[in-house]
Amino acid sequence: MPPETNQRIVLAKRPVGWPGPEHFRLEEVPMPVPKAGEVLLKIRYLSLDPYMRGRMNAAKSYAKPVEVDAVMVGGTVAEVIASRHPDYHTGDVVLSYSGWQRFAVCDGTGLRKLDPAAAPVTTALGVLGMPGFTAYAGLLTIGKPKPGETVVVAAASGAVGSVVGQIARIKGARAVGIAGGADKCAFVRDVLGFDAVVDHRSSDFAAQLAAACPEGIDVYFENVGGPIWNAVFPLLNDFARVPVCGLIAQYNDEAPAGPDRLAGMMRQVLTKSLSIRGYIVYEFAAQQDDFYREAAGWIAAGRLRYREDIVDGLETAPKAFIGLLRGANFGKLIVRL
Amino acid sequence: MPPETNQRIVLAKRPVGWPGPEHFRLEEVPMPVPKAGEVLLKIRYLSLDPYMRGRMNAAKSYAKPVEVDAVMVGGTVAEVIASRHPDYHTGDVVLSYSGWQRFAVCDGTGLRKLDPAAAPVTTALGVLGMPGFTAYAGLLTIGKPKPGETVVVAAASGAVGSVVGQIARIKGARAVGIAGGADKCAFVRDVLGFDAVVDHRSSDFAAQLAAACPEGIDVYFENVGGPIWNAVFPLLNDFARVPVCGLIAQYNDEAPAGPDRLAGMMRQVLTKSLSIRGYIVYEFAAQQDDFYREAAGWIAAGRLRYREDIVDGLETAPKAFIGLLRGANFGKLIVRL
Missing domain, CATH: 3.90.180.10 (Medium-chain alcohol dehydrogenases, catalytic domain)
Structure with missing residues (x-):
């Protein structure tokens, strides 16, 4: 009762x-x-x-x-x-x-x-729900990682980021994670198997990220926003793709102070032929059955951990x-x- | 000699x-x-x-x-x-x-x-050279205007903008131009045949642009940058496309002051599933012969003026x-x- x-x-x-x-x-x-x-x-x-x-x-x-x-x-x-x-x-x-x-x-x-x-x-x-599907659809439909390319994702130990990096590797790309603190970084590298991980709390975070991406960044999966942009942007390669899935780092911000980064960002968009594309996962509902089937297979094969x-x-x-x-x-x- | x-x-x-x-x-x-x-x-x-x-x-x-x-x-x-x-x-x-x-x-x-x-x-x-082809390739390949959609372009009397708006109309979309001063606005409306034109020097420019786009903006062809963004951004519809072809208004700017518009822009990208895509026309070289053929036909038919x-x-x-x-x-x- x-x-x-x-x-x-x-x-x-x-x-x-x-x-x-x-x-x-x-x-x-x-x-x-x-x-x-x-x-x-x-x-x-x-x-x-x-x-x-x-x-x-x-x-x-x-x-x-x-x-x-x-x-x-x-x-x-x-x-x-x-x-x-x-x-x-x-x-x-x-x-x-x-x-x-x-x-x-x-x-x-x-x-x-x-x-x-x-x-x-x-x-x-x-991993088999909305967060996993968000990672799958955004990375594959917008990010379109090619074998050998570098995919960077922040909140890499989280529900979405962890799936992004692992699918990037399944597709033959190099996965570089950004996470906060030694425990999360160790998990991203050792358990999830990312190729590299950088702690955004490090004082030399931008330099570490550059070192972890010696051939630049081809896909930046954006799920945090905020100051991490400043380190990512100079590393984006020509024709890089930026699926925008979330902006957790700025959900609580009020009108931010200057300098105005918009003009510089647009200049990069122009000179590097960048693609920036926001999405809500419902747009890709037609792919949901493919996702369940593929993700379940990857989990069974030990290739997708959570x-x-x-x-x-x-x-x-x-x-x-x-x-x-x-x-x-x-x-x-x-x-x- | x-x-x-x-x-x-x-x-x-x-x-x-x-x-x-x-x-x-x-x-x-x-x-x-x-x-x-x-x-x-x-x-x-x-x-x-x-x-x-x-x-x-x-x-x-x-x-x-x-x-x-x-x-x-x-x-x-x-x-x-x-x-x-x-x-x-x-x-x-x-x-x-x-x-x-x-x-x-x-x-x-x-x-x-x-x-x-x-x-x-x-x-x-x-019109039959690099500026015309820049308009054609960016509008059709990235902007992808559908019949009935609203396409906005700034510098609408210029070499690129004039072609963007006219091709938008040829494809069945509504063309709204932004230009500076009464003479250019009259030319855009009366000679080029745009559906509406707004003078960016008007004190109530943003309100005029909103009035000219009662169903919002589906494609914003970006060839100027600078403050026009502030008026365009709130009007972008869900799934709007922004080909970025040039940023003439900010080519001479030094580090701009705040507030920082980047965070707000990214929020719009996310919540409206926007696409922002920079390009250089050389990327689309394979379309050049199509362009020459189509544009010459449009000029001959009086549909593309310059x-x-x-x-x-x-x-x-x-x-x-x-x-x-x-x-x-x-x-x-x-x-x-």
Whole structure:
């Protein structure tokens, strides 16, 4: 029997700059009741991802903002505990988009059944889910790495970056990771098998990155933004490609001070025939089945590795999310409920 | 008989910021003498183009800098006045890349014979030359305008911009031009037939541009850079394409002051899935024959119009070129020798 109340975390107020605990509120609400055609879900795992910071703003982006006092959005792995939907039965484990709460109802839209025997169900939130597919689609469709080329990715130990570098290597390119701190760098080099890794906290980061890319950079997979640009840009080769997938380092910035780097950036775009291309993974939905098939094969063959950073308890989600924005997590961040 | 001396204009010293007359020097040198396999050219027309400002810098770009004391580079229309080359004869009119001088020798590399009966030979420097092809290749290969989409181009009365907007219309798109001053705006609207034109000198330029693009901007053909970005960027639609062909408004800028617009630009790239792609026309050399054929047909059909701004005398080239960088020309700038 489910409890009589549900717990959820809502957006308490919109942050300006960095979010803090005061921007979230844990509240108890009546237990949702499934209507005809709906299922009742008990959420087991909640994915925490950088894009959620954008949803906390009022500004129009590629998706609607979360309203103040509404539950925070997010991907989840859940168990069906009651069903009035013909396709789902009690005990089914599903990928859903139920947000930061313990229970939810769903009419089946966006649900995908998971096979716990095929892969740990948490991978549906990471390497075999949206982050993995984001890496796959952006790298292969926009980055188009060729054998022998150099691919650079920041947040290289993270959910997206780790997949980018490993697929780059599978495609015959050289993978250079950027990560923060010795532990993450060791993981990127020794476990994920990148060709080189550079610690962006090093005082001579730019020089180290240049040394790690003796033939320049052909693909810079952009998922952080911020000051790392300054080190990457001079190293980009003619006809380099820059898929822009995320900008976590600047999600909390207010109007930045000068000097204005835009003019210099455009000059590089012109003189080096660069391509800079933003994308949201939904654009590439037609490739999703290819991704599942290929990525599952690579995992089975030991060519695609992943690391999860699992924290316990719905109430820890705000703190864990704030830590994610500062790079405190180590691997795909997931809350176990 | 050619004279005993040649006149040429060399780079006297490298400018920092805006070039002035002091950066050029007119000098007399001995008449060049063609060796076996070479032709002697008498230059009739010299093309002045914004890219030449880049060649005055020492910095590596997509082409080698002009050396100090070396003749300024540039496309020319010339007459063969002596030939020791089997393919060229006295009286042939050719497109050559002979630079800012009265006479030159050439071993045939890069020469193309022109047919003065087919089109005015000056068009080989403009609408049927490098500027026209730059417009054609960048708009069609990178911009990819679809019928009904909105294409915006600045310097719309110029050699490249005028062709961009007219080809956009030929392809069924809406062409919105940006130009400086009432005369140029009238020309863009009434002679070139753009759907709308906005004067960037207007105090409410950004509001006027927004009004001229009620359905946003799908293709922004970037050939000026500088402050026009600020008005264009908020209007770009999801999946907009930005071919970057030139940045004349910032060729003479030194390190610009803040605020730093790069972060905001990257945010737009991400949330709107924008494509920004620099190019040099040589990349698309394989399309050149298609261009000549199509553009000649459009000119014959009255669908592709052009305007030339012809000034007289080699000695006027520096002043005319400096004016070009400030937008003082009106149409394709050519020096008649």
